Amino acid sequence: MQCEFCDGxxxxxxxxxxxxxxxxxxxxxxxxxxxxxxxxxxxxxxxxLDKLDALLKRQHPVRARLNVEIVNMAQALAQQGN
Ligand SMILES: [Zn+2]
Incomplete structure (x- = not known):
């Protein structure tokens, strides 16, 4: 198919x-x-995407787990003080 953004x-x-x-x-x-x-x-x-949802809904193998940081960019910049 053709890209909607750049026609690539x-x-x-x-x-x-x-x-x-x-x-x-x-x-x-x-x-x-x-x-x-x-x-x-x-x-x-x-x-x-439907297939993916259906798969996640069922029991599925988990390859790894991550800890994820949630960062607010505006807050982080304000704390940097610049
Ligand atoms: Zn493109």
Missing amino acids: ETRPKKVKRSHWFQQQLYIVEDVEAEVCMECGERYFHATT
Whole structure:
């Protein structure tokens, strides 16, 4: 397909996606996407995202767990004092 932002050509590729489902954040590897070769924009088919939701809803293997910092940019900049 053609990129909506830059008209570049997209290619099918497996990517890492951060994905919210039922108030929880998941990092999912090897998700099928169309990726723009020019600007890197990623497009996901609705069917892929539905499949992902269904998969997360069921029991699934967890490859690793992360601790994640949530940072507010404005607050962080204000505390830096510049
Ligand atoms: Zn593009």
